[in-house]
Amino acid sequence: MKKLSVDVVVIGGGATGAGVVRDVAMRGYSVAILDKADLGQGTTGRYHGLLHSGGRYVVSDPHSATECAEENEVVRRIQAHAVEDTGGLFVVTPDDDLDYSNGFAAAAAAAQVPCEELTIREALRREPRLNPGIKRAFAVRDASVDGWQLVWGAANDAKRHGAHILTYHRVTGMEVVDGSVRQVTAIDEKRGEEVQIDCNFVLNCAGPWAGQIAGMAGCEEVEVVPGRGIMIAMNHRLVNSVVNRCIYPADGDILVPVHTVSIIGTTDVKATDPDQLAIPRDEVQQMLDAGEALVPGFREARAVHAWSGARPLFKDPKVSASDTRHMTRGMKILEHDTRDGVNGILSIIGGKLTTYRLMAEHMVDIMEEKLGNQNECKTAEEIIPGNEDRKTYAVTHRLEEREHDRFEDQIICECELMSRGMITQLMTEQPTASFDDLRRQLRLGMGPCQGGFCSMRATGIAVEEQMVDVERSTELMRLFLKNRWIGLWPILNGDQVRQTALDNWIFHGTFDIEHLPQSEEEAL
Numbered sequence: 001m002k003k004l005s006v007d008v009v010v011i012g013g014g015a016t017g018a019g020v021v022r023d024v025a026m027r028g029y030s031v032a033i034l035d036k037a038d039l040g041q042g043t044t045g046r047y048h049g050l051l052h053s054g055g056r057y058v059v060s061d062p063h064s065a066t067e068c069a070e071e072n073e074v075v076r077r078i079q080a081h082a083v084e085d086t087g088g089l090f091v092v093t094p095d096d097d098l099d100y101s102n103g104f105a106a107a108a109a110a111a112q113v114p115c116e117e118l119t120i121r122e123a124l125r126r127e128p129r130l131n132p133g134i135k136r137a138f139a140v141r142d143a144s145v146d147g148w149q150l151v152w153g154a155a156n157d158a159k160r161h162g163a164h165i166l167t168y169h170r171v172t173g174m175e176v177v178d179g180s181v182r183q184v185t186a187i188d189e190k191r192g193e194e195v196q197i198d199c200n201f202v203l204n205c206a207g208p209w210a211g212q213i214a215g216m217a218g219c220e221e222v223e224v225v226p227g228r229g230i231m232i233a234m235n236h237r238l239v240n241s242v243v244n245r246c247i248y249p250a251d252g253d254i255l256v257p258v259h260t261v262s263i264i265g266t267t268d269v270k271a272t273d274p275d276q277l278a279i280p281r282d283e284v285q286q287m288l289d290a291g292e293a294l295v296p297g298f299r300e301a302r303a304v305h306a307w308s309g310a311r312p313l314f315k316d317p318k319v320s321a322s323d324t325r326h327m328t329r330g331m332k333i334l335e336h337d338t339r340d341g342v343n344g345i346l347s348i349i350g351g352k353l354t355t356y357r358l359m360a361e362h363m364v365d366i367m368e369e370k371l372g373n374q375n376e377c378k379t380a381e382e383i384i385p386g387n388e389d390r391k392t393y394a395v396t397h398r399l400e401e402r403e404h405d406r407f408e409d410q411i412i413c414e415c416e417l418m419s420r421g422m423i424t425q426l427m428t429e430q431p432t433a434s435f436d437d438l439r440r441q442l443r444l445g446m447g448p449c450q451g452g453f454c455s456m457r458a459t460g461i462a463v464e465e466q467m468v469d470v471e472r473s474t475e476l477m478r479l480f481l482k483n484r485w486i487g488l489w490p491i492l493n494g495d496q497v498r499q500t501a502l503d504n505w506i507f508h509g510t511f512d513i514e515h516l517p518q519s520e521e522e523a524l
């Protein structure tokens with residue numbers, strides 16, 4: 001059994017937990033963050049990729065809109081390398097009523113969300129594929145943000161301030177002594193070992209699983225409703241900037257250019273279990289139709305991957321339990337001492353990735369108040385190391401970087417321009433990482449061919465560099481491909497069938513991966 005003792009334990013390594021552990025560590029506490037999987041593998045790894053300008057909420061939730069506008073600027077400054085400054089548009093399509101747009105600019109001004117009306121001609125100049133029948137267009141400061149770069153950036157900064165980052169550590173229980181949480185128990189999933197962490201405070205940032213964690217400390221009825229939404233990546237950047245429909249927030253009303261693809265989303269349906277999120281085919285069709293309304297010919301592009309995520313929505317007794325669209329997107333911090341009589345634990349629920357830093361600041365401020373301390377929060381001012389030049393990236397950044405090492409570093413993934421050097425460096429830093437873990441940080445297999453070529457190369461390199469043996473490497477590849485398939489089945493139509501047939505031939509025809517020897521663990 002492993003033992004550790006820290007001031008604070010943060011549970012959940014999504015955007016919220018990463019923001020919280022950074023803040024706690026920067027205020028001088030000893031802290032450990034635990035996630036049952038890799039960082040950013042929950043909702044944070046299954047979201048739309050939009051750094052909100054606030055535009056989406058100016059009418060429905062002006063307070064959230066203002067927070068988004070402010071935090072948008074903060075994230076651009078402190079984590080520039082995770083952000084592509086695409087800009088964004090709100091457009092009224094021929095199918096939309098003009099009524100909503102009539103109040104849009106005034107609502108944006110009231111919420112302090114920068115917004116400028118464009119002529120139709122200017123909007124179409126900026127976005128040549130956009131529906132030429134649009135009736136109005138507004139420019140906002142939306143951007144595209146890589147959630148995994150953001151989370152790892154914050155977590156690595158926390159580590160520099162002394163934090164323990166414990167991935168693949170599933171929290172299984174908490175010990176409450178005299179009404180206060182004193183210990184967190186977890187299982188180290190990679191080693192199968194129990195871990196006990198003594199602490200003075202627990203910050204529950206488990207997103208859609210926050211109710212389960214609060215229950216472990218004896219806090220009752222923390223009902224977190226998973227609001228399931230699906231998204232689909234198309235094989236090109238069909239737009240240069242984020243394009244939103246200028247309507248009251250609805251399904252399929254945003255198209256976001258993310259790295260080499262563009263993502264249409266999303267739906268909002270109440271789910272029962274955040275670990276069991278479906279990707280229904282009717283919702284896939286609904287999203288493709290929604291894309292068509294924004295970009296005529298959308299369906300002719302190839303859908304390369306679909307996934308779904310669960311919004312952690314706190315159940316407000318005033319809103320019907322199935323109406324997830326109208327549950328607040330704002331953050332809610334539960335003080336379990338006054339609410340449930342359990343000291344030394346707070347839970348945070350809801351919010352957005354865009355406001356992750358602010359959410360963390362609020363939560364840590366409350367913890368400090370309870371501990372009788374007043375350390376200053378510096379997370380908005382201190383730039384995360386590596387981002388000091390304050391330049392957001394352009395989609396061509398990897399191409400530009402390649403110009404410097406063209407002949408020295410072999411390209412492994414042509415779609416995402418990922419090199420051998422990048423993969424061997426990360427495998428050295430994180431020797432127990434799976435290929436899925438590498439995918440999240442390097443975009444292995446995330447481009448138009450979805451791993452057809454790069455997954456085999458990564459497997460070979462892992463063996464050649466003696467990171468793992470042949471059997472383990474085969475096991476990692478098979479697991480990687482199995483996980484990729486989850487998001488391929490629901491969109492197997494049209495040209496994607498051809499790509500899949502090619503990939504299938506590479507995997508089964510050339511490499512015969514199903515019949516390669518298994519490791520003992522995999523056989524079990």
Ligand SMILES: Cc1cc2nc3c(=O)[nH]c(=O)nc-3n(C[C@H](O)[C@H](O)[C@H](O)COP(=O)(O)OP(=O)(O)OC[C@H]3O[C@@H](n4cnc5c(N)ncnc54)[C@H](O)[C@@H]3O)c2cc1C
Nearest residue numbers: 012014015016036042043044048050171207229311353354
């Ligand atoms: C479909 C969809 C689209 C979205 N699009 C956007 C967008 O474009 N822009 C935006 O700003 N926001 C967006 N959001 C919202 C945003 O993604 C979430 O608010 C945010 O990612 C939540 O982060 P989190 O850290 O609170 O939760 P999570 O990322 O879910 O993190 C919780 C973590 O807790 C861990 N955990 C659970 N149980 C345990 C346990 N027992 N032990 C240890 N760890 C545990 C999980 O593994 C997980 O990593 C979207 C959400 C959805 C669902």
